[in-house]
Amino acid sequence: MGDLWVIGEPGPDGGLARLSAEVATLARELGASSGRDVVGVVVAAEPGAAADELARHVPRVLSITEPAAADHAWSALAAARLAGLLDGAAPAEAPDAIFVGAGPDGRDLAGALSALTGLGVLTSATAVTWSETGPAVEMSAFGGKLLPTSGFTGGRGIVTVRPNVVTAVPAGSPGTVEARDAGGPAPPAVKVVERVSEAGAAAPIEEARIIVAGGRGVGGPEGFGLVEQLASVLDGAVGATRAAVDSGWIGYSQQIGQTGKIVKPELYLALGISGAIQHKVGMQTAGSIVAVNRDPDAPIAEFADLLVVGDLFEVGTALLEQLRARPG
Amino acid sequence: MRIVVLVKPVPDPASGGERLGANGRLDRAAVPAVVNGNDEYALEAALKLTAAAPEGSEVTLLSMAPASAPETLRKALAMGATRGVHVTDPALAGSCAVSTAKVLAAALKQLEFDLVLAGVDTSDGLGGTVPAAVAAYLGLPFLSYAARIEPDEPAGTVRVRRISPTGYDLLEAPMPALISCTQALGEPRYPTLKGIMAARSKEIATRSLADLELDPSTVGGAVATTQVLATKVPPARGATEVVRGTPDEGATRIVEFLAQRRII
Ligand SMILES: Cc1cc2nc3c(=O)[nH]c(=O)nc-3n(C[C@H](O)[C@H](O)[C@H](O)COP(=O)(O)OP(=O)(O)OC[C@H]3O[C@@H](n4cnc5c(N)ncnc54)[C@H](O)[C@@H]3O)c2cc1C
Ligand SMILES: Nc1ncnc2c1ncn2[C@@H]1O[C@H](COP(=O)(O)O)[C@@H](O)[C@H]1O
Numbered sequence: 001m002g003d004l005w006v007i008g009e010p011g012p013d014g015g016l017a018r019l020s021a022e023v024a025t026l027a028r029e030l031g032a033s034s035g036r037d038v039v040g041v042v043v044a045a046e047p048g049a050a051a052d053e054l055a056r057h058v059p060r061v062l063s064i065t066e067p068a069a070a071d072h073a074w075s076a077l078a079a080a081r082l083a084g085l086l087d088g089a090a091p092a093e094a095p096d097a098i099f100v101g102a103g104p105d106g107r108d109l110a111g112a113l114s115a116l117t118g119l120g121v122l123t124s125a126t127a128v129t130w131s132e133t134g135p136a137v138e139m140s141a142f143g144g145k146l147l148p149t150s151g152f153t154g155g156r157g158i159v160t161v162r163p164n165v166v167t168a169v170p171a172g173s174p175g176t177v178e179a180r181d182a183g184g185p186a187p188p189a190v191k192v193v194e195r196v197s198e199a200g201a202a203a204p205i206e207e208a209r210i211i212v213a214g215g216r217g218v219g220g221p222e223g224f225g226l227v228e229q230l231a232s233v234l235d236g237a238v239g240a241t242r243a244a245v246d247s248g249w250i251g252y253s254q255q256i257g258q259t260g261k262i263v264k265p266e267l268y269l270a271l272g273i274s275g276a277i278q279h280k281v282g283m284q285t286a287g288s289i290v291a292v293n294r295d296p297d298a299p300i301a302e303f304a305d306l307l308v309v310g311d312l313f314e315v316g317t318a319l320l321e322q323l324r325a326r327p328g
Numbered sequence: 329m330r331i332v333v334l335v336k337p338v339p340d341p342a343s344g345g346e347r348l349g350a351n352g353r354l355d356r357a358a359v360p361a362v363v364n365g366n367d368e369y370a371l372e373a374a375l376k377l378t379a380a381a382p383e384g385s386e387v388t389l390l391s392m393a394p395a396s397a398p399e400t401l402r403k404a405l406a407m408g409a410t411r412g413v414h415v416t417d418p419a420l421a422g423s424c425a426v427s428t429a430k431v432l433a434a435a436l437k438q439l440e441f442d443l444v445l446a447g448v449d450t451s452d453g454l455g456g457t458v459p460a461a462v463a464a465y466l467g468l469p470f471l472s473y474a475a476r477i478e479p480d481e482p483a484g485t486v487r488v489r490r491i492s493p494t495g496y497d498l499l500e501a502p503m504p505a506l507i508s509c510t511q512a513l514g515e516p517r518y519p520t521l522k523g524i525m526a527a528r529s530k531e532i533a534t535r536s537l538a539d540l541e542l543d544p545s546t547v548g549g550a551v552a553t554t555q556v557l558a559t560k561v562p563p564a565r566g567a568t569e570v571v572r573g574t575p576d577e578g579a580t581r582i583v584e585f586l587a588q589r590r591i592i
Contacts, residue, residue, distance in 0.1 A: 146561060148556045310578050
């Protein structure tokens with residue numbers, strides 16, 4: 001019986017990426033239900049902090065120092081080191097499943113690792129259980145219209161996991177960290193010339209519990225001021241439709257939908273958004289959907305839980321006042 | 329500049345009728361196919377890059393898809409691509425992402441290029457790993473989530489702005505390289521009437537597994553690494569509550585609703 005591996009992605013501050021802690025919690029639950037050991041793996045230029053953090057979630061962490069990761073794209077390097085580790089692993093150590101977050105880095109890593117190892121990939125898991133034949137991975141196809149559950153024909157493979165599938169909870173007792181040399185191929189060099197933080201870059205919307213989103217109805221960058229104020233009083237993040245992004249009112253990183261991000265917050269508050277299918281596929285699995293639209297026949301009326309028919313500036317301003325006036 | 333764009337026909341997401349057949353594979357007869365949205369951004373970027381350096385430039389579409397794909401590829405040719413290469417073989421039905429990447433890599437080995445552009449993912453929603461896998465099979469530098477692409481032909485390098493959670497990373501690699509593309513590269517053009525006419529006579533070459541010198545026992549449905557175990561339809565959302573009234577009344581109802589659901 002093989003182990004379960006969790007890839008700990010280095011976060012922007014050198015610690016562990018938030019999503020990796022969730023993935024580790026999920027793997028620990030699966031380890032417990034399937035009787036498998038869980039092993040964390042961190043590949044970074046300075047893996048120490050991320051490895052220590054990952055060890056709060058799983059009993060054993062392999063820490064691989066890859067100096068090139070300091071100024072080269074992470075995913076191809078990490079995939080090469082993991083392939084090296086898998087190659088050198090004793091049969092008893094070979095994992096039955098490798099879990100990684102379904103963010104951009106995790107996806108890139110999963111793709112490269114699948115080519116290097118021939119292992120299959122199941123992407124963007126919304127739930128994972130253990131079946132007789134290995135992991136059973138629920139995904140969301142065709143923008144959430146269908147939820148297939150898939151497995152690996154050979155029983156083993158790579159799974160990428162969406163944010164908010166489980167809540168990260170540290171293990172009862174911390175695990176150990178072992179430094180490892182991994183070997184593996186030298187991937188072609190992709191240099192990071194510069195990392196640019198854009199002023200006002202918002203928190204990643206995929207991880208937000210509450211999203212306040214604006215569409216064309218918001219009318220301009222100033223209109224997003226109201227959206228931002230509402231997001232701030234609700235302790236949420238700002239999202240947008242493509243119409244708003246294309247108009248240059250807000251950055252592409254906030255776009256939700258088919259060619260933007262797929263989100264699953266507890267609350268999606270949609271202001272001046274019609275609910276076009278390409279937008280709907282990015283947010284329809286939100287816990288609660290509340291919309292403000294002056295058109296009662298907008299498509300969003302068909303899938304919102306609550307639709308307030310009215311002007312978004314009038315309703316939004318009143319809402320802001322009422323939320324601010326609430327005690328606590 | 330010679331660019332190959334990887335394009336995948338997908339069921340039209342705007343049709344709303346996509347479904348899986350009894351075998352767990354996509355039911356392609358259910359809805360019309362279109363070029364995957366992100367692949368159109370990749371193609372638009374390719375057309376702009378080649379227009380900036382027209383000398384010896386060409387844009388080749390590469391698609392692994394069922395026999396009906398040329399209909400879909402014509403639209404991409406009408407946007408301005410030079411030609412298409414269509415990999416199709418009965419043994420490829422039911423391919424997993426690993427096989428798809430292997431086949432695309434084999435087809436790319438027979439083409440000459442400075443850049444390969446792909447979409448970051450496909451709208452049928454289970455992917456996003458093919459571009460990185462193709463790059464790994466070919467040993468090409470992989471630059472992903474591109475918001476801007478700046479080749480430097482004399483230096484033989486390419487720079488890409490990769491979207492990051494906090495802004496962007498500026499990446500640089502030698503060419504040839506493989507780049508996955510986002511909408512931030514810019515709106516795809518509409519085919520002109522002239523483009524549509526010209527596309528009718530553009531070449532779409534067909535390649536079988538034998539043409540690619542791939543053994544059918546190593547790729548395709550027979551060796552798929554993943555399988556659908558079960559499918560379900562998500563529970564329908566409840567009825568929509570519609571509130572009309574003054575802005576204050578609307579806001580009051582929202583606050584009540586959020587409190588009832590313990591969101592605030
Ligand atoms: C390949 C492809 C990919 C796409 N990908 C995406 C994607 O990822 N994400 C995405 O969002 N879209 C995407 N789209 C675009 C999508 O089809 C819609 O055009 C877009 O979602 C519409 O955005 P909207 O709702 O903001 O604008 P509109 O459809 O114009 O709706 C604006 C709404 O605001 C309301 N309104 C206006 N003023 C007010 C006011 N003062 N008060 C209250 N209500 C008001 C109107 O009644 C209307 O319902 C894609 C399209 C294509 C073809
Ligand atoms: N069958 C295919 N033929 C050509 N390109 C493909 C194919 N599958 C995937 N791609 C490319 O890889 C990108 C990501 O696909 P995927 O990983 O399947 O979501 C697509 O946007 C295409 O550019």
